[in-house]
Amino acid sequence: MSTLTFRSVSLRYPPRAARAGVGEKLVLDGIDLQVASHELVAIIGRSGSGKTSLLNLAAGFLEPTAGTITVDGVPIEGPSADRAVVFQDDALYPWLDARDNIALPFKLKGVPLAERRARAEQLLARVGLADAGDRRIWELSGGMRQRVGIARALAAEPRFLLLDEPLGALDALTRTRMQEFLLRIKAESGAGALLITHSIEEALLLGTRIVVLSPNPGRLTAEIEAGFNAEVLNGASVAAVKASPIFKRMHAGLTGLIHASAEEEIAA
Amino acid sequence: MTLSTDIDTLPQVAETGEAERPLKARPLPVAIISAITIGVIIAAWGLASAYALVSPVFLPSPRQVVLALYNLVVTGFVDATLAEHVGASLYRIFGALIASILIGIPAGIAIGTSRLGRGILDPIVEFLRPLPPLAYLPLIIIWVGIGEASKITVIVLSMLPSIILSTSAGVRGVSKDHVNAARSLGASRRQVLREVVLPSAVPSILTGVRIALGAGWTTLVAAELVAATSGIGFMIQSAAQFLVTDIVIAGIIVIALIAILLEYVARQIERRLVPWAAHR
Structure with a gap:
């Protein structure tokens, strides 16, 4: 069993601005996050919340400005086959x-x-x-x-699958079928997974844990456990799960959380 | 990747109105218009020579030119048949092509992937690129003499810039996701270059080779006009010195046809080798 750990990770971009501080932007601020092999952690947030940057850090495509990212305690050094990425436009x-x-x-x-x-x-x-x-x-x-x-x-x-909105470009019907497929494949592989998505429904359905990222700068504002993926893996139909009252309630709750972070930003 | 743009592929507003006016005649296909144009030019040429509007010394009739072409194929001119002249020219151009591919692709990769490579090679390429090859031909003749080497050297120099630049553009144009995907699948720097960067640059490289062939052909004929003892350019030059105008015109037609053929073959090779280029 492996663990992917973010410890107080911050990211400024671009990494080497012409003069320190000029034109730089704090993209991610103080991220603490763990993903274990049995988990599928779904990261959700609005555009500009740094979701993709978070995944690029985990993949080793970007280096954190501060903090450390480790796999089983060993700091990562660039990309490696133990963290394979699935891209939105397939690559x-x-x-x-x-x-x-x-x-x-x-x-x-x-x-x-x-x-x-x-x-x-x-x-x-x-x-x-x-x-x-x-x-x-x-x-x-x-x-x-x-x-x-x-x-x-x-x-x-890989020990971890890094999924960068892999279903984002699919039509609704295909997407529903692929969600179930993704769950089964992930479970069979025994790898941990980090899923970036902008669909609250998808995060709830697939994630064992859902992490909400608020924008400017990206910070983790909420973390909730969910068990719908286990239901699907145990044979419940995706449609039935999505129609259940508890799913709808959690969906509404998450929507509220994401909107709250948006309003805070406007107020600030 | 092709550099040509075709106006006909753009949606044409005029065509949408056609359904409402079914009586309007269908427009002529472009190929027919082109054929008519060529026909008119040849007819005008025929008339001009038939009515002796221009001295036959300067403008032989189309019939004479066809005859000259036939004689060129059968008996030849200045000690060699047309096939031998064309063969000499093709030998030079393909020899030069191989040399410039062997030099140009690694140089393009160096420019596209390393700051050092770009720093060293960029000024050389940028110096060479805008120079008309005939400007340095005299110098090359002084350095390597009047034999095959000088002509091949000049052709290589005229082909290199387009191959180098298209290779480096192809290398630099590689999709970031494609590179990142390979890295996250465990590829080393060298493997990324071999498995991702190079294959993805192939369409651009082939376009460069096609452009280089065109440039090389132009240079070749010009170089043969100045310094050669065989080849299609030399043939024209010799014919001109004796005022054998029909051979000059026949030679020009052959040069044009070979250029068209080379372009066609290069396009076919592109289509065969990189069918995926249209699907990126």
Whole structure:
């Protein structure tokens, strides 16, 4: 079991302004956050609250201005396969077919061609795309692309999945189906997950814990536990869960929290 | 990635009105208009020579030019057939192309990926790029003589800037998400370059190669006019000295046709090699 830990993490951007303080902006301020292997922590907040910056820090694409980010106590040094990212606009490689996209992490590790193709086939089957290995990326629908993206991230055998609004660009129907898919895949993989989303509904449904980020600068303002993902994993239908009174009540509560942080900002 | 823009692909307002006016004749396809234009030019040329409006020494009839072309293919001119002249020219251009790809792509990568590379190579490329190749041809002849090496050197120099610049633009234009994805999947710097940056720069590199071929062809013919003992440019130059105008015109037509052919082949290769370029 692994833990990804943010300790008093702050981020100023751009990191090296021409003169210290000039044109700089405090994006994230004093973030304390833990994600364990069994968790799916959903980060929610309005635009400009620094959600994506938080994920980029976890991925190692950005360095914190202050504070530390550790995996099992070891400070992270840049990006690494133990924190694989799934991007909103999939970031698949159009010069590779679906199978070779998924096989890339194996190739990076030096796995021989035949073996990495076979392992990619297994992952394709796992994400429900057993026959799509030869397809070019642009021949796949948005939902299929995200499945390939998720399979590629799993191929890196990460300890944490960093999900940057992976379902944000999908139509409503596909999105609902993918939410359930994402939950099952995450549970099977045994990896911890950090999910960035701007959908309160999605955060509630998927998250074991939901963290609210308020903007200017980004601060954690609320943290709530949720158990709807377990219900879905135990066989409850997504539609039924979303229609339940308690889901609606928590949805209203979270909406209120996010709006409150917006009003505070206007008042200030 | 193509650098050409086609007005016809833009939505045309005039066409939307067509449904309401079904009686209006369909506009002629552009290809037909082009064919008519060429026909009119040849007809005007034919008439001008038939009625001796211009001395046949300066403007032979289209028939004479076709005959000259036939003779060029069968018996040749200045000790070589047309095929041998064209072969000599193509040998130079492809030799130069290989050399400039081998030099230009690594140089472009250096400019696109490293500050040091950019600092060293940028001024050289920027100096070379706007220079007409014929401006440095005399110097190259002084340095490497009048043989094949001087012509290939000049062509290489004329091809290099477009290959270098398109490579560095391609390298710099790589999607940030694509690079970050590879890094988060465990790629080292070298692996990012090989697995992501280079493949994603290929469409841009191929565009550069196509432009370089055009530039190289122009330079080649010009270089052969000045200093050569074979080649299509040399053939025209020799013919001009003896006032064999039909061969001069036939040669010009051959040069144009080869240029069109090279462009066509390069486009086909692009389409074959990077079908995904249109889908990024």
